[in-house]
Amino acid sequence: MAAYILGLDVGTTSIKAVLLDSESRSVAASHSIPTTSDISDSSGIKAKEQDTVRIIDTLNRCVGLLPRDKLQHVRSIGLSGQMHGVLFWKAKSGCDWSNGDFFTARDASQLITWQDGRCSSSFLSSLPQPDSHLSVATGFGCATILWPKFLEDFTAAGTIQDYVVSMLCGLDGCVMTPQNAASWGFFNTSSNQWNTDILKGTGFPLHLLPQCVPSGGLAGKTCSDWHGIPAGTPVGAAMGDFQCSVYSCMSARTDAVLNISTSAQLTYAMPADFKPPDSPQPASSISFFPYFDSSYLAVAASLNGGNVLATFVEMLTAWMKELGAELNEPCLYEKLICSALNQETSDLRVSPTILGERHNPLCLGQVTDISASNLSLGHVTRALCHGVLDNITSMMPAERLQQAGVSRIVGSGSALARNEVLRQEVERAFPQPVVYGQNADSAVGVAMVLCDRL
CATH class of the missing domain: 3.30.420.40 (ATPase, nucleotide binding domain)
Structure with missing residues (x-):
């Protein structure tokens, strides 16, 4: 019996799902659907946000279009997605699994994307220099979190693909690979550690920093059946869409x-x-x-x-x-x-x-x-x-x-x-x-x- 890897990409404009035959490494089925999730900005602060609920609904529809007989033989799930962005959620109640075998976003903020421009040059120049080889720009997760904003009582933060992993696995918080952590800023890729001392001095809510795990490693296992994929299926920690796109074609x-x-x-x-x-x-x-x-x-x-x-x-x-x-x-x-x-x-x-x-x-x-x-x-x-x-x-x-x-x-x-x-x-x-x-x-x-x- 053939076994498959489910690959999901939560992109800026669309969701793509593929089933990869684990032996032949060929694509057995795929679907892509536009998310149409952009939220218009009338504030005048160059905000770029997307509707998290709509993104997750599109993800469910996209996976649901894949052959169910093949989904039942998925042996692991991998996610990539748009980097730099951030959303917030409540770890214990960040989604609702009551609607059959798919989850709905709940107790989560809108996604603030990599295109967000609210962090001005003057604001960015006021931030301390990170202990990293990578600069910080507007649209980067850590800069967005530092921008004056009402965060309510959210207990976790991550990229949109990190959020999906957390919900699929029923995690208490967020796990993140160095690929996504580096895209947030204030992360040292040599030591694989956040710049906690530097961020603490800025008043950054350190409890929102995700736990880092290796790129290509596991985050957990599905906590429920999902579109025919059995509960207990391994889920990889989410990776950057750029790195995964390069991996697909750099032979x-x-x-x-x-x-x-x-x-x-x-x-x-x-x-x-x-x-x-x-x-x-x-x-x-x-x-x-x-x-x-x-x-x-x-x-x-x-x-x-x-x-x-x-x-x-x-x-x-x-x-x-x-x-x-x-x-x-x-x-x-x-x-x-x-x-x-x-x-x-x-x-x-x-x-x-x-x-x-x-x-x-x-x-x-x-x-x-x-x-x-x-x-x-x-x-x-x-x-x-x-x-x-x-x-x-x-x-x-x-x-x-x-x-x-x-x-x-x-x-x-x-x-x-x-x-x-x-x-x-x-x-x-x-x-x-x-x-x-x-x-x-x-x-x-x-x-x-x-x-x-x-």
Whole structure:
């Protein structure tokens, strides 16, 4: 009888569930559903929150769409999800299992996501320097907790994927892997410890700091039947979606992975004996994320990727609507790609950093070298796609990849998959060969991790 690993990714915009055959390591079934959980912000403080109840309801629907006869033979469950964010809950009553074999969020706050912008630069600069190689930015869990906020009488805090693990296992608190802890800030990845002494001096509620367990290790076992998965099924401690997506497609240590979806990331594996710096390097465009077995990934994580192209399409759609010439976004997107394919190069220069970057938040977008001959849709779209690649390679130059021994680029992500112009610019940007078809998939990656380690 076949056995399966259930991999779940609680993403920023959607939930994905996959069943991985534990012997063949092939995907036996999968489903993905948008969460539509964003909460509109009318406060004017740049808050980015999501409805926890809606996220959990979507998770239940997604898992419920998988074949029940296969769910009954799940041998372990792995979770990944959006990093940096935080929600709060009451450990003893954080969910309700009374509605059959699925749970409903209860006594939990809304999810404050990684996109949250309420922590201003002045507030962040007022915080003590962490004992870590990683800087703290707005949207990071520890910074969000320190922001003046009424926390009620919550007894636990974690990322959204940590919350799901805690509810599935009926845990008294929250357990967290170094991958998610590092994304919160004020966590030392060398000692795998929170900066408790530093945080205590700020008035931080230390009881909300999760207990850390190794990435790839177990958090507990399911406390109830869940969509046919028997009670007592092992559940892995939740991991970062970025690390799991890399795990799903980096087949050799000489690979670099370029993912362009909503945002963009370029990463490669550091040598096994690499040790990160002793203190944050806030002006550096490259960060070192904890991976597995005390190893690290060198990461250029850009806030500007497919979202820039989406903003461009939204802008044109709005302009056309004002001019009385409406065209739906999918059709407009297709026309833009076609026009750019007919324009092989453009001397127009677009710096697409409309969201800034974490290492340089005040550097916003620019358009330069404008002339009467380069304002066609083809020119502008080609220049925009080139600008997305130019930005990510400015953060991690191709020469650095060569020095690190990178022999090929693995391209993945929804923006690359649907945009041939973007793929052409990728192939021009790197001297290494670029391969596609090994799409980074966090849900598959977390299942592969458990398959390899449990």
